[in-house]
Amino acid sequence: MNRIDAKFSELREAGRKGLVGYLTAGDPDIAASEKSIIAAVKNGVDVLELGMPFSDPTADGPTIQAAGKRALDAGMTVTKLLAMAGRIRHVSDVPIVLFGYANPFFSYGYERCCRDAAEAGVDGMLIVDLPFEEADELRCHLDKHDLYYVPLIAPTTGSERIGKVLEGARGFVYYIMVTGVTGAREQMATGLEDRVKTLKGLTDLPLAVGFGVSNGEQARLAAKKADAVVVGSALVKAAQAGTLESLVSELRSALDE
Amino acid sequence: MSESDIMSEQPDSRGHFGEFGGRYVAETLMPVLIELEAAYKEAVKDPDFMSEFSRLLRDYVGRPSPLYLAERLTAACGGADIYLKREDLNHTGAHKVNNTVGQALLARRMGKNRLMAETGAGQHGVATATAAALFGMECVVYMGEEDIERQAPNVKRMELLGAEVVPVSSGTRTLKDAMGEALRAWVATVDDTFYVIGSVAGPHPYPAMVRDFQRVIGDEARGQVLAMAERLPDMVIACVGGGSNAAGIFCAFIEDADVKLVGVEAAGLGIETGKHSASIGSGRQGILHGTKTYLLQDEHGQVLNAHSIAAGLDYPGVGPQHSAWAESGRVKYVSITDEEALAAFHKLTRLEGIIPALESSHALAETAKQAKAMGKGRILVVNLSGRGDKDVDAILRKDEG
Numbered sequence: 001m002n003r004i005d006a007k008f009s010e011l012r013e014a015g016r017k018g019l020v021g022y023l024t025a026g027d028p029d030i031a032a033s034e035k036s037i038i039a040a041v042k043n044g045v046d047v048l049e050l051g052m053p054f055s056d057p058t059a060d061g062p063t064i065q066a067a068g069k070r071a072l073d074a075g076m077t078v079t080k081l082l083a084m085a086g087r088i089r090h091v092s093d094v095p096i097v098l099f100g101y102a103n104p105f106f107s108y109g110y111e112r113c114c115r116d117a118a119e120a121g122v123d124g125m126l127i128v129d130l131p132f133e134e135a136d137e138l139r140c141h142l143d144k145h146d147l148y149y150v151p152l153i154a155p156t157t158g159s160e161r162i163g164k165v166l167e168g169a170r171g172f173v174y175y176i177m178v179t180g181v182t183g184a185r186e187q188m189a190t191g192l193e194d195r196v197k198t199l200k201g202l203t204d205l206p207l208a209v210g211f212g213v214s215n216g217e218q219a220r221l222a223a224k225k226a227d228a229v230v231v232g233s234a235l236v237k238a239a240q241a242g243t244l245e246s247l248v249s250e251l252r253s254a255l256d257e
Numbered sequence: 258m259s260e261s262d263i264m265s266e267q268p269d270s271r272g273h274f275g276e277f278g279g280r281y282v283a284e285t286l287m288p289v290l291i292e293l294e295a296a297y298k299e300a301v302k303d304p305d306f307m308s309e310f311s312r313l314l315r316d317y318v319g320r321p322s323p324l325y326l327a328e329r330l331t332a333a334c335g336g337a338d339i340y341l342k343r344e345d346l347n348h349t350g351a352h353k354v355n356n357t358v359g360q361a362l363l364a365r366r367m368g369k370n371r372l373m374a375e376t377g378a379g380q381h382g383v384a385t386a387t388a389a390a391l392f393g394m395e396c397v398v399y400m401g402e403e404d405i406e407r408q409a410p411n412v413k414r415m416e417l418l419g420a421e422v423v424p425v426s427s428g429t430r431t432l433k434d435a436m437g438e439a440l441r442a443w444v445a446t447v448d449d450t451f452y453v454i455g456s457v458a459g460p461h462p463y464p465a466m467v468r469d470f471q472r473v474i475g476d477e478a479r480g481q482v483l484a485m486a487e488r489l490p491d492m493v494i495a496c497v498g499g500g501s502n503a504a505g506i507f508c509a510f511i512e513d514a515d516v517k518l519v520g521v522e523a524a525g526l527g528i529e530t531g532k533h534s535a536s537i538g539s540g541r542q543g544i545l546h547g548t549k550t551y552l553l554q555d556e557h558g559q560v561l562n563a564h565s566i567a568a569g570l571d572y573p574g575v576g577p578q579h580s581a582w583a584e585s586g587r588v589k590y591v592s593i594t595d596e597e598a599l600a601a602f603h604k605l606t607r608l609e610g611i612i613p614a615l616e617s618s619h620a621l622a623e624t625a626k627q628a629k630a631m632g633k634g635r636i637l638v639v640n641l642s643g644r645g646d647k648d649v650d651a652i653l654r655k656d657e658g
Binding site: 102 | 271283289437447552554
């Protein structure tokens with residue numbers, strides 16, 4: 001069984017909300033980032049989005065842009081990302097989703113990437129700039145290794161399109177709550193509950209909501225109707241400030257309230 | 258997609274030119290691009306839209322632009338007759354305005370009242386700000402901090418036209434990052450904002466749409482050369498950054514199998530130095546800014562910085578249809594260094610009294626080589642895509658330095 005499925009059914013049985021955490025691999029260097037990631041996982045991150053940095057992160061706000069730059073300056077590559085995933089797998093059963101932009105993976109070769117990812121103990125991939133129309137050339141290789149392609153749904157995605165995005169989707173669905181780039185926001189999205197309800201009517205897959213969640217209170221609100229909440233930029237910032245463990249604990253206890 | 262489809266110029270339903278093109282963007286933008294594509298397809302079938310576009314090209318842009326037999330340049334090169342397609346005589350000084358007028362018309366039709374653009378040298382920014390002023394729209398232009406310093410007069414022009422110029426401080430602080438920032442801003446403002454992309458780059462439908470709006474260059478040139486020389490040219494040459502002026506002139510000749518087509522990339526300080534913008538000449542397939550195309554990138558798939566003396570060619574990617582044309586062999590792509598382009602700049606200025614843009618000077622440098630090799634009695638058409646007023650300061654600084 002794919003670890004993503006196992007984790008969500010475990011959460012469902014326990015009646016708990018999931019915490020999906022994003023961190024940029026290699027920020028500020030490989031050793032330090034690996035340490036942060038393992039600490040985050042041990043403190044309550046249920047699904048790890050392991051971020052591959054890219055030179056041109058067009059969907060990211062300043063926090064993740066800066067983290068990506070630090071990681072690239074430290075020499076992060078897909079090869080090193082896969083090796084890191086393998087080491088994380090040695091110490092944890094956390095589901096690992098590789099997260100990033102298409103080009104570094106395309107350059108590495110989709111077929112080779114999926115084979116090596118499966119070997120390293122990765123469970124899925126989420127590629128920001130690979131909508132379903134362009135995803136087949138990656139998905140055919142993911143499928144071979146029982147790796148999941150995690151679909152994204154945006155506030156602009158209409159219901160007819162949602163159906164197509166969800167075709168053959170596995171693992172969980174990531175709903176982006178706001179139109180914009182990644183990053184912490186003071187104001188939370190409005191109309192979220194209706195949207196989540198609509199989505200719930202269209203799929204049985206667990207639903208994770210994200211974009212702009214930065215503290216426990218926001219996480220609790222966002223997770224109300226969803227199965228999990230995604231936190232990215234706030235974790236990246238906390239890792240930089242040395243407060244990652246306390247933020248993860250805060251998020252965890254807010255979700256468990 | 259077969260080669261004959263590439264030759265017929267239209268991408269497949271998802272915007273692929275052979276194995277290039279497509280739509281590699283965040284999900285948030287997908288519905289917007291699909292809506293734009295539908296609106297565009299509908300608009301070009303509407304006679305009112307097309308006649309309004311033609312009227313503006315004629316009365317506002319000043320089309321048709323002349324095709325000029327450059328006799329002194331021809332004599333100096335000692336070979337083929339050289340005809341210049343005078344896009345430099347357009348309002349705002351380059352071919353860019355053909356496209357911005359078209360996209361602004363489409364924005365108005367779609368009920369969007371705010372235009373957004375990226376710019377390198379500032380030509381596309383000025384052309385977008387011009388169209389925004391013409392239609393009474395708001396305009397925001399993203400421009401790298403380094404380009405803002407290099408191209409101060411164009412920044413002032415945009416501001417005079419009422420546009421807000423937003424400095425981009427990320428990455429290389431040039432065109433590549435301006436486009437990245439524009440895409441980020443667009444994601445957050447998709448409801449009321451129309452993104453006017455300035456080249457045949459970006460996600461579908463932009464590469465096809467921008468080419469269609471620029472096709473007027475080639476259609477005119479083909480008719481003009483037939484009228485003047487009573488036959489088709491042997492060769493057509495244009496410079497290629499993203500490649501909109503080249504796509505615009507090439508597509509009218511694509512089916513004329515005997516007409517050789519040559520695209521000229523920027524070799525910068527020399528291909529061997531790594532400081533250039535020759536994406537087709539020395540890049541490999543990759544994905545950037547919504548499209549799959551030839552791309553300057555390192556072995557790990559990280560995009561490299563481009564270099565060219567011409568800010569308008571200073572981009573690490575190229576329009577996907579050019580990649581497809583390179584792959585099929587229909588268009589040949591070569592490259593010209595900064596130094597060769599500068600020599601061509603001075604040559605045309607002195608021989609013909611026409612100051613060309615540094616971008617167009619790349620095409621002129623290749624023209625001199627080809628004209629000589631082709632010999633007398635042959636005909637060569639070169640797209641003089643813009644005028645060089647914007648480059649005068651930089652040339653002066655270079656001569657003094």
